[in-house]
Amino acid sequence: MSPRSPRLPRRSKETPEHLPGPVEGSIIRPATQEDIATIVALRALLFEATGAPPEVVSDTAWQQDAARWLQLRLASGDAHVVVAEAHGTVVSCVMGQVVDLMPSPHRSGPGGRVSNVATFPRHRRLGFTGAIIEAVLTWFREETDVEVVSVGATEDGRSIYERFGFEEAAFPEMRLRIDRTPAEEEGE
Secondary structure (H helix, E strand, O other): OOOOOOOOOOOOOOOOOOEEOOOOOEEEEEOOHHHHHHHHHHHHHHHHHOOOOHHHHOOHHHHHHHHHHHHHHHHHOOEEEEEEEEOOEEEEEEEEEEEOOOOEOOEOOOEEEEEEEEEOHHHOOOOHHHHHHHHHHHHHHHHOOOOEEEEOOOOOOHHHHHHOOOOOOOOOOOOOOOOOOOOOOOOO
16 A cells, blocks of 8 residues: 555646536635635534524634634645535535544545535525535545545534435544633732
């Protein structure tokens, strides 16, 4: 087995930049710098859906950090963000990332991560989510060396991922949050 580069994508010349969307007047395309504010707004919907308090979701500090992060990743190609646009307005997004993981018995190349899947409420159940997921999975298949793609799904979103072949992982994810709050100095 030859080692594979965890670096990003082999760029396919045949991959079209814009695909027809699921409804008339819509397209599926790679995100641009001009889409960042809308992508951050869609990301806020994800936090609302998972029960984050409104004051946390509306905090501008994380939103500005997210916008800067996207600016850097879109410019460098470290993330592939796909948007659905309806009549000139972005209504849905998804992000794919190649993750440099140590090889395992189940995967010799890098891993992939799908995240930030969100659609504005009035555009749900019209096929946008499926279309953007298909586009990002096509990117993984055609332009990267990724062998396994993972996604964190809400209960409401599980069925769409299952339609694309995602399965329950043997080892559920666990998390530890590390407190990075600066300690107060004595005498203050």
